[in-house]
Amino acid sequence: MNQRMKHLLPNDQCVIMKRTAFFEDANTVLTLLYQPLIGMKSVALYQALWRENGARSSQTAFSHHHLMGILNMSLDEIYEARQKLEGIGLLKTFKQDETYRTYYYVLRKPLSSYQFFENPTLTILLEHHIGKEAHQTLKQQLAPSQQLNQAIDDVTAHFDDVFTTVKHLRQPAKKTNEESIVMSSDLPLEWLYKMLTQQQIEPKQILTKSNLNYMERVSKIYDVDYLELEKALLWAINEEMSFDRQEFLDMCKDIYYNKHGSVPPRLYAKQDIEAANNEAQQVEANHSAQPSKAESKQNKLIQHFNTITHRELLEDYAASGLASMKEVDMLTNVMEEHGLNQPVMNVLVHYVLNKNGNKLNRNYIETIAAHWSREGIESAQQAIELAKQEHKLYQTWQQKKQRQGSKQSNSKKSSEVIPKWFKEQKQKKQSEDQSNNQQEAETQDEDLAAFFKSFSQPKQ
Template sequence: MNERIRHLLPNDRMKIFQKEPFFEDAETVLTLLYQPLISIKGVAVFQALWKESHYQQPQTSISHHQMMNTLNMTLDDFYEARKKLEAIGLLQSYKEEGSFRTLYYILQCPYSAKGFLNDPMLSVLLEHHIGRDSFQRLKKRLLNEVNLPSNVQNATHSFDDVFTTVHPELIKEKQVIEEPETQAIKTKLPLEWLHKMLTQQQIKAQLILTQPNIEYIEKMIKIYDVDYLELEKALIWAVNEQQEFDRKEFQDMCKDIFYKKHGSIPPRLYSKEQKELEPEPKKKSNQSEQPKSKEEQLIEHFNSISHRELLEDLSASGRASMKEIDMLTSIMEEHGLPQPVMNVLVDYVLKRNQNKLSKNYIETIAAHWSREGITSAKQAMQIAKREHTIYETWKQKKNQTQKKRQRTKEVLPKWFQDEREQKKQTQETKTQTEPQGDVKKKREELEAFIKNYSKTKH
């Protein structure tokens, strides 16, 4: 608030100008693409200034108090939103001191949807803010790409095929047009050092360090907090066998560097004035002190590498599959697992699953560990050991049950089966004959009693 009072007061006047006409999809782009980065207040301030610029006369002005009432917003909120608009490239502000202060607001044209999504810095930040799946769905909705059959050929006539600025009879020979000298590349990067470093690796630096590539590199290292020493490794990794700069590889490498340094939370836009938790001071480690056990050495190893480096160490070629790296990075971001925990998970799955990385299996464990609140390599190793013990116990019981079933289903000799069948038949015939003999005996006894009774009566 103290800063705002020095730079902006409610009675300060404002004049608003629109630098150039906006694209037709400006409203959509502001709502769907810019808003996640600058918040709904930032978009509301821009739209209010935009509408006001249509009706404001060149010689007139309004106070900031009037704009506050229009937006139903405090001046502090307006000032914070204004700074975000300036930082993102949607607004330029100029001030004029006099009997009263006047602010000149120059509205900059927002990107079109295609321009925004093709900008490496804005598109990467948006993807981190809304998530990869939402970003891909949004990109598919906004970019209407024309899909032609694969066998078509371009039949479009060029300008030179149809037109000429000189009468055909006067055309003699085509003059060779000298190409203008290439302009020096403007950058803060140490180009001489980068050229020397790439040349030592037998890489053609002039093919890699072009103006578009330099601009892309500058934006990526700013987003992912990559220093010059880390840049060397990322740059070498991103050059393929055809001496081409692979931007996707470079971004993935920068992303790995960021996660290794700052944890699993992806880079986002934060206000510098926002109070952040001060990191705990690291304990000074005694150089002579060595880890007490193999477990501590392993924990230290998991804390100091990324899952990319883990897979590279386990690969005979020293290279990791980009498909697997993308999958693991996506799962780590989705479930918010710190890098050391993800390293333990990858190591655990590889040992349990015969060196195979199954997405469904990894995602199931990642979701479980996220719910359990696992935040360190030590916790991850403990829960992995516990689950492994449970699994081994269950496996042992299962094997014992299967052995019992196999014993009960043992094949008996044929002579033993015949003898058992014969005994069974003998018992059945015996049980069938015994009741009949008893009935016959009782009948004879009854007949004898009746005869004796009739004799005594007579």
């Protein structure tokens, strides 16, 4: 949640853009192919953004509160779903910071069903998520393959064979095989070239653009390092000295299962894994040294103050999730005037809100800010410790300011001109109240005397 609060708040605005037309089977692909990988919430968010883009005019902004309402999802869930869409390649996000923070969500076109099954990363992961049989069924339904007989020759004319842009033709340049053009890659290309040359294998025939792309994606999925990659690559070269993708895939699977056991690779959110690792480390640390509950709570509070702004702090206190921009500007000015950093200012705002009935008094805030500036407070922990030590002093300052405020209100009252008839009416009412109280007291005395007298009479 802390990570989300740093990057996304309910009143942040968003604008949805769609630059290209989608394929006709986009909804089917999203539901049947993407959803097993990224989950229902991510697909629901994508479809909601898609609908909002169609229903609104271009560049029309709205808040994330609206998304929370129509999706019935918390902002943390929306943020996590958005990150998955970004990671899978369905969304690009841009941010603009002004009076209100605005996010521009650019919807990216989902792959067609054919493109999806041709993508080695997505089709391999989908098979691990839903099983080989279900994967084959979907592939046959959504992307049926129609293979031509191998004896049939491809005689399709290329663009350069039919068209030209100049009237006087020159001698045609020697054609190059596009598959032999090596593009940039994260793989160690120089080392792979050298290794294949030593094995008396022609590198250009193996390390083509499409083969390198396939090797890079599959090696990432199955956690294959460079030494293991050499073994898988040599295994995948068949007798015709060509690259067999199925053999390469099978060898990468064997490498993965030997390293990680029988659990197949799947898409996991890095944030969840990091949180689980941090929790495990925290448990180990607690076994070695158990801090007190107060210290643990203070450490969490300090960490919170170090990762948010005073605007986000005010939004946390507000039931609506919205902060007053007037208060935000006031706090920003105080922070800049007295040279306080953000964590220290967060502690100051937290202290004043808790001790002053959730009210922000500028004079009171400036008094404490000036004090902390003179003391050279530079961290949230120092600010908390000083606030504890000087709590009585701050209470005295607050009471003094309250007395000054009450004196000013009394002086205003005394300066007011009260009509004579109002004074006479007030005196008359006071005298009537006194006479009524006296009569009630006499009646109560008589009743009490009669009560005791009944006990004093002898029984007959």
